[in-house]
Amino acid sequence: MNFKEHIRVIEDFPQQGIRFKDITTLLKNGQMYKAAIDELREKVKHLEIDLIAGPEARGFVVGAPLAYALDVGFIPIRKSGKLPGETIEADYNLEYGKDKLAMHKDAILPGQKVLIADDLLATGGTIQTSIDLIKQLGGEVIGSAFMIELMSLNGRDKLPSELEIITLMQY
Template identity: 75%
Template sequence: MDFKDYIRVIPDFPQAGISFKDITTLLKNGEAYRKSIEELKVMVSDLKIDVIAGPEARGFVVGAPLAYALGVGFAPIRKSGKLPYETIEVGYDLEYGKDRLAMHTDAIEKGQNVLIADDLLATGGTIATSINLIRQLGGNVVGAAFMIELADLNGRSKLDGIDVFTLMKYE
């Protein structure tokens, strides 16, 4: 299946010059969504994974079904102030501002192998921050899985050499 057939490309969103890759058209197609998760499962099946972590919000729609398919737990990574229990937080820079990500202090146990899952790898800032959080909790990041990679933005370079798995690459 060519998953790119299910991606809507929106020019000049959220700002001029950006070519936004919209996964909602893939998500609304049950067969394409199911097959994308199945394919990601195959890609990471050789890894020893104890838990999948996914940054909000689209990391939830990739990470949670992938965790289910693999029979492992899911740990949400949220924006600051969104989690109800004790958290750790890390700040990071965005293209046009700053943000903070948080995880519950008990989301990852020391020594657990963690796969990060998200819809898109662009500049790598969100995923690098996620790696930082997981490592602070004592987790071992064994890889990162994405539906889409925007290769020209070189996000892999920020991911500290971890293995990256993607269904689709855009140059």
């Protein structure tokens, strides 16, 4: 299935020189959204997954339905100050800035196997920070799944070599 036909590219967003890959045009098409989640489910079902973690915000729209499709739990990884319980936090670099991510301290039990799901793999900063948070809680990151990978930013190269990286589309 050609998912790229349903991705809108927005020039110079959120800043000059960025070609933003907008998944909202795929999400609003129910059949394509379902097909994308179904394809990701097929690509990751061989992994022994206990939980799926998704970084805010678009990781929620990929990770939560994927967790549902696989009958596993979902863990939100949020920006600092957004979670109501006790959290752990870590700073990270974005393609176009800096931010801080947080997880509930009780989100993951030691030894649980976690898949990280997000809309986009760019520089790898968000995913590496998510990995670090999960490991702090004793979780084992067994893979990552993305709708899109931006090959020119080499995010894959900055992630652990043993991490299985699954994508639907590459630019």
